[in-house]
């Protein structure tokens with residue numbers, strides 16, 4: 546009986562070895578390695594409420610060939626878990642400042658959901674003192690280890706963390722305004738949901754990522770719905786208060802994580818497509834801007850290079 550089991554498992558491992566050899570040259574399932582360039586994505590804050598589902602969603606993205614998961618704690622477990630999923634990318638976990646350089650090296654896209662979230666009664670600005678320091682340190686390391694990477698800033702307050710990142714990169718001499726993005730995709734996701742609750746609608750959201758600075762343009766939504774002024778007002782207010790709605794519903798257990806991971810994955814995918822030369826990729830993002838007199842403003846960005854609005 547035992548011998549039989551031994552023979553069976555021998556057979557199985559030799560079958561698995563040949564499957565592995567066969568699978569290797571093809572790279573991702575359904576993609577040949579020639580048509581999809583290798584791309585490394587690093588997630589900083591990967592063991593957090595956003596970081597974990599975002600790590601999962603990036604593991605599912607066939608445009609990613611290497612996924613680096615960094616946090617100050619708990620990344621080995623997250624990396625081992627996500628790493629068992631049989632998709633294209635190789636996953637590695639990095640923990641603590643000593644391993645930050647390795648996590649960042651050769652990254653094409655760095656996504657930053659590191660930092661503290663809100664509790665009921667707080668504004669995003671109340672996170673400034675802690676998160677500004679975290680973002681500053683992480684961006685200094687990005688300037689050192691992967692100065693050409695595209696940076697997707699999720700940590701709040703986005704209206705401040707993006708300008709902080711810009712200053713850190715300027716000081717390091719690595720600033721490229723076309724590669725620094727505040728992730729406001731969740732505002733767009735919410736505006737779309739509240740507008741129609743369907744996937745095939747479009748609602749641009751401009752301005753910033755806090756309260757009344759979030760400006761959904763329902764007048765430019767497609768398909769057009771000819772909404773009454775009161776409806777537009779109500780939809781606008783719900784979009785602006787979307788973050789607070791989740792913070793209150795979670796009652797002290799943090800802010801939006803799952804919808805943010807979804808939004809972050811959409812935005813990172815757009816960045817990867819832009820890097821890979823896919824034309825006409827448009828997303829709203831909080832970027833350095835000349836659209837208004839404000840130095841940073843969320844608006845439509847095309848191919849992650851040119852402001853179109």
Ligand SMILES: NC(=O)C1=CN([C@@H]2O[C@H](COP(=O)(O)OP(=O)(O)OC[C@H]3O[C@@H](n4cnc5c(N)ncnc54)[C@H](O)[C@@H]3O)[C@@H](O)[C@H]2O)C=CC1
Pocket residue numbers: 589590591592593594595596615616617618658659660661662663672676679682683698699700701702703728729730731732754799800801802805
């Ligand atoms: N841009 C947006 O639309 C949204 C932004 N956020 C923001 O995202 C941030 C993260 O939120 P959650 O994931 O819910 O928080 P969380 O507390 O669940 O996770 C944060 C993670 O960051 C890690 N971290 C702390 N300092 C770090 C450092 N120096 N380096 C690397 N990792 C570090 C923590 O260990 C933790 O695992 C918050 O600032 C929150 O306000 C949240 C939702 C939407």
Ligand SMILES: O=C([O-])CC(=O)C(=O)O
Pocket residue numbers: 662663669701731787788789791792800801
């Ligand atoms: O509201 C928060 O603190 C988190 C956030 O930015 C959002 O959900 O839009």
